[in-house]
Amino acid sequence: MNILHCISSPHIGGIERLVIEMAIAQKVAGMEVSIMLDSFEGQYYDYLLLQDIPLFKSGIKGGFDWNPNTYRTLKHTFNRFDIVHLHNFSALRSKAAKDSKARVVHTMHGLSKGIRKENKIKYVIRESLKKHFLNKVDVFIANSRHTLNLAKEHYGLKNISTKVVLNGIRIMDKDLNPKNINNTKFTIGLVSRFTHRKRIDRLIKAFNIFLENGGNGHCILVGDGAAYDTVNTQIKSLGLESHITLAGYSNDVDKYYKQFDVLVHPSDNEGFGLIAVEAYLHGLPVLAFKDSGGLKEVVEPLEPENIVHNEMELVDRLLFYSKHKTKQAENAIKRINYAKANFSIERMEREYYEIYKNLL
Structure with a gap:
């Protein structure tokens, strides 16, 4: 089983730490695991290098990046994996994952009740794209019933498989x-x-x-x-x-x-x-x-x-x-x-x- 986790960066944060620790646990369990980052800048980067987990750079420059070359590169990379596991949203990444041979899992790690506020035009475009692509994944996962309920309220998710997987932490x-x-x-x-x-x-x-x-x-x-x-x-x-x-x-x-x-x-x-x-x-x-x-x-x-x-x-x-x-x-x-x-x-x-x- 060959899995690619996609996160934005190795900055210190709850999502980033969680995904990195889960990737390490999956590697220990015998899975082939890689991580794709939009940026290598961040406090966890050196820690990641020590884990001997293959790293890829997405090439995505922002939330509204639609570079066709980046899309083709992403799709080619995703074709190498059984599972592409998305942990944040990018329309370009989501489309490349959907069009690839991989099965696509999207985990939502939290959703504020008002959703992130932008100017009105960007907000409408972003949320429309997000609703479209979230309803195209193979499995949508939320980290709590609360998050899942909010996601269903905002994005529908009526015709796809949804699950709740509570977060975990490394325990010594x-x-x-x-x-x-x-x-x-x-x-x-x-x-x-x-x-x-x-x-x-x-x-x-x-x-x-x-x-x-x-x-x-x-x-x-x-x-x-x-x-x-x-x-x-x-x-x-x-x-x-x-x-x-x-x-x-x-x-x-x-x-x-x-x-x-x-x-x-x-x-x-x-x-x-x-x-x-x-x-x-x-x-x-x-x-x-x-x-x-x-x-x-x-x-x-x-x-x-x-x-x-x-x-x-x-x-x-x-x-x-x-x-x-x-x-x-x-x-x-x-x-x-x-x-x-x-x-x-x-x-x-x-x-x-x-x-x-x-x-x-």
């Missing part, structure tokens, strides 16, 4: 160490890109109410992004500078997980939410909102009480965990085992293998 047994409860101050954590859709404002608002209601704790926000200044302004306006640490971006988030007593992910409409799985692998409880999309599908089966409807319910859960720190330790092993059983990269690889096998 040596890293599975529950946080030891100690006498330090109750610590609330967040690990996230700082964008407006991540709704970090909800956590800050709830944390302020938590303190006003007698809660004693500290909050560490790990990450960076376009909304950093907005977050910083909100913290200052509420006078929380001494209670909230803006840690910035970090390549070593494990050291922060070891400081947290609980992780809060306040975003809405997440495609999946690997951050919850990472927290569970550290034995931490995860608090998320009812409108968090795919993230809710990770948290709710294990701890439905940690799905909140609003900031006041989040305050209640924070007060509960701050007063019952031993509750975190009591269920730590349960959380680790849940993540290992349901969200390993090996489980994800096996599910995709069955899909590929059925196509061939």
Whole structure:
């Protein structure tokens, strides 16, 4: 079985990391795996080179690239593979894949409720092309029921095979160490890109109410992004500078997980939410909102009480965990085992293998 995964670049990001780790797992399982990139620029490129996985460059210059030479080259390359697995959308790439001899799988890793906004003409053209080509693939896969429902709402997908394959993560047994409860101050954590859709404002608002209601704790926000200044302004306006640490971006988030007593992910409409799985692998409880999309599908089966409807319910859960720190330790092993059983990269690889096998 010869598979080609197509992603835009080896930049740091949830999709890129996920696809690279899955390709590695598929190679370990005995499949012939290659990766096609639009650009070799990115932090994961050196890591990719170490994996001895063949790399191809697509030649695609942008979302509206229709270069006929690029199309012919792509089609010729795709003909060499049994499966072409697309992980982001390009009309040129999708057409070349459709016209090739390969079977085409498209995985959608997330879809915001409003879809990406462009100027009106570009938006209409892009979404029309996307709807056309997504309805031509052999199998359409979503990383959560939430993502699949949104995709069906926007793109139809009535006459093609659709499936849900939950994301997986590489799990190293040596890293599975529950946080030891100690006498330090109750610590609330967040690990996230700082964008407006991540709704970090909800956590800050709830944390302020938590303190006003007698809660004693500290909050560490790990990450960076376009909304950093907005977050910083909100913290200052509420006078929380001494209670909230803006840690910035970090390549070593494990050291922060070891400081947290609980992780809060306040975003809405997440495609999946690997951050919850990472927290569970550290034995931490995860608090998320009812409108968090795919993230809710990770948290709710294990701890439905940690799905909140609003900031006041989040305050209640924070007060509960701050007063019952031993509750975190009591269920730590349960959380680790849940993540290992349901969200390993090996489980994800096996599910995709069955899909590929059925196509061939």
